[in-house]
Amino acid sequence: MRNRLTRTLTVTLGLLIVSVPLLAHHGAAQFDVGKKVTVKGTVTEWFWSNPHCFLRFDAASADGQVVHWAVETQSGPNILNQGFSKQTFKVGDEVTVTLEPVKNGRPMGRLLQVLLPDGSTLPLRVGDAGQPPAQN
């Protein structure tokens, strides 16, 4: 019980620090929350929609097999000011994706961070260019 409580508190504290709520429509039931995987691959699709955009890319596994990855983000309007747009990725782009995988081991997850071919990363940090000037 105590171990369980400690583990829960630790996970919660960790999440408070590194919370990455990419979801728009659903919770984290299927994700291995807190786990991070970094994969380098080639973009096969960037789908811009609501409630989730998603990025598909192919990567080589340790044994040389091609793995078809799919990672989701929030909906388009939610990630515009994080620097994403419908034009962010094109098929064939080489990207390095850090993601939170699903629990069942399939090559899927939530996109946490991506390194683009030009060396830049998304999402932008607060204060970076990309957000229109405030009005009012």
Add this chain to the structure above:
Amino acid sequence: MSKHVVVPTLALVAAFACSLAVYTQGPMPGAVYDRDRPGEKRGPAPRRDLAGIWEPATPGGGIQGKGALAMDSCRRDKATGRYVVQQNPPLTDTGYATVDCLKPEIEPPYTAEGLARMKAHKPVEGYRMVPDAVNNDPILACDPGGFPRIVLHNFRTSEILQTPTHMVMLYKFQKRYRTIWTDGRELPKDPQQPAWTTADRLPPEPRWWGYSVGKWVDDYTFVARTNGFHDDRTWLDNAGLPQSDTTEVEETYHRVDANHLELSITITDPKLYTRPWVALDKLALRLQSPNLDIQEMECSPSDQKHYYEIFGNLTGLDPDAAK
């Protein structure tokens, strides 16, 4: 490992470490929040005026993934023991909820029927959340979320148009609108066979957005009541709280000052809940520039279909184990 691999990897790790805490439910591009105007002198509220474009005063403040009571349950006030609104709630694995917010004991006061309906709902957020593959949330098939879910689940930038006879609420989420009549008409007397008693003479029909009437109770407080909903085709929120054809919703809009409006919602439904309960407690909204362009946030069935082709039944836990 080659330099070619090491350098980008280190850069990625460094950037990742710096940016994790900021990748949250982002602010609406072009919107102004209270944090952008520290020390702001608050001007007087205009009399009997709700018109304008409104955004939660805190980025993401209107998003309640964890359920209708969440806005009222993110922090327990030590003096009163009551859960109160926290303007900048910490985030956890559901994105928005704190541990306290997920406790079953802060559920609304269900009747037996209400409890049964709640348990039949399989939401993808809240403490009862299930994997996408086994959910039965109607909006995930692009059904209308209806009212009050549009507010209790996902209140985003919205515009209020005010005329002598009605208020029109234009919601960003799913790009929807509803009308609150202020022309003196009464709510449908039988919410299960709802119809206006006006010259319209329309036949009775239940509505996703209900029938709404409102009035000013003082110069700064507008109260609207809504009934006439479908029975159990809409949920109250993203956590699966039930709504029925006997639900009545009371909205209170309190104009606090020149730039702020507070929105509260009380739910009454003798079929589902043993007493009226507050689902939203003074959500702070901030007036935006009239030039602010509100983005689309439409639900496209074909987009949803493509999403589920990739993620639907392939994601998550073993569906059989989650039943």
